[in-house]
Amino acid sequence: MKNRKLLYLALLVSLSLYLTGCFPASRTEEDDKETTETTEENKEENKEVTEIEDVGEADGAKIMTIAKTEREREMYSPKKDTTYLYWLNNRLALLKGSTKCNIFALNVLYKSGFKTPTENALCRDLVNTDNFKDILPVIGVQDISSAKKGDLIVWKGHVIIFESLVKSKKDTYCMAWWAGTSQKDNGDNIKNNVIYGKYKISGSYVVRRPVKK
Numbered sequence: 001m002k003n004r005k006l007l008y009l010a011l012l013v014s015l016s017l018y019l020t021g022c023f024p025a026s027r028t029e030e031d032d033k034e035t036t037e038t039t040e041e042n043k044e045e046n047k048e049v050t051e052i053e054d055v056g057e058a059d060g061a062k063i064m065t066i067a068k069t070e071r072e073r074e075m076y077s078p079k080k081d082t083t084y085l086y087w088l089n090n091r092l093a094l095l096k097g098s099t100k101c102n103i104f105a106l107n108v109l110y111k112s113g114f115k116t117p118t119e120n121a122l123c124r125d126l127v128n129t130d131n132f133k134d135i136l137p138v139i140g141v142q143d144i145s146s147a148k149k150g151d152l153i154v155w156k157g158h159v160i161i162f163e164s165l166v167k168s169k170k171d172t173y174c175m176a177w178w179a180g181t182s183q184k185d186n187g188d189n190i191k192n193n194v195i196y197g198k199y200k201i202s203g204s205y206v207v208r209r210p211v212k213k
Contacts, residue, residue: 022098022099022100022101022102022122022123022157022158022159022179022180057149059112059113059114059150059210059212060148060149060150060163061149062112062113062150063108063109063112063114063149063150063161063210064149064150064161064163064177066108066111066112067104067108067161067177067194067196068177068196070104070107070108070111070194071177071191071192071194071196072191072192073192074192075100075192076100076103076104076179076192076193076194077185077192077193078097078098078099078193079097081094081095081096081097082094083095083100083103084107085103085106085107085120086106086107086110086111087106087107087109087110087116087117088118088119088120091120093120099179099180099193100179100180100193101123101158101159101160101178101179101180102121102122102123102126102159103179104177104178104179104194105152105159105160105161105178105179106121108161108177109152109210112150112210113212113213114210114211114212114213115134115135115136115210115211115212115213116135117132117135117136123154123155123156123157123158123159124156124157126152126154126159126206126208127154127155127156127204127205127206129141129206132208134211135211136152136208136209136210136211137208137209137211138206138207138208138209139151139207139208139209140206140207141206141207142204142205142206143207144162144165144172144174144201144207146207147162147165147174147207148162148209149162149163149164150162150210151207151208151209151210152207152208152209152210153174153176153199153201153205153206153207153208154205154206154207154208155203155204155205156204158178158180159178160174160176160177160178160199161176161177161178162174162176162207163175163176163177166198171200171201171202172200172201172202173198173199173200173201174198174199174201175196175197175198175199176196176197176198176199177194177195177196178194178195178199179193179194179195180193181193181195181197183195
């Protein structure tokens with residue numbers, strides 16, 4: 001009986017991760033040492049990126065303000081099963097014990113006056129450079145040098161809202177907002193599983209720029 005309960009719990013967790021496309025993440029200087037070099041193929045992709053109009057400073061600041069306000073909503077906590085997708089006419093999503101990084105990011109963009117997909121875009125959809133070229137154009141492939149405040153940095157299983165670069169002697173980090181962290185709420189920079197903090201940039205990712213409605 002105990003083994004059946006454990007199996008059932010594992011299936012529920014796997015299903016919720018599949019539906020959101022997100023994984024718990026808090027890639028900070030202290031708890032993540034992963035590094036991945038940019039491949040020659042990705043460097044060639046970067047050369048093909050077209051010129052895209054910058055997000056204005058005021059637009060980026062608005063995204064940051066909305067992210068801070070949105071953090072107050074309990075629906076982003078894995079303890080809450082009911083979540084709403086603002087960009088899809090407040091569609092109800094029932095997610096058990098799941099992090100919601102893609103939902104948080106797209107809800108923030110929608111409330112900030114930017115274009116959003118017409119579907120529940122998961123992280124694996126957002127990281128695919130063939131998708132959403134008109135509403136979230138790619139401005140970097142494993143290259144964060146052109147990132148502006150309000151851009152999305154997307155991995156296969158996670159997405160964060162970029163604010164600014166923070167470089168150390170060995171690694172590159174950024175200050176950012178994201179939902180889904182292994183750290184506990186502290187009432188300061190972490191609330192409802194949404195965190196404002198320093199995130200290590202490594203692995204295979206793309207940078208996408210929001211486009212105003």
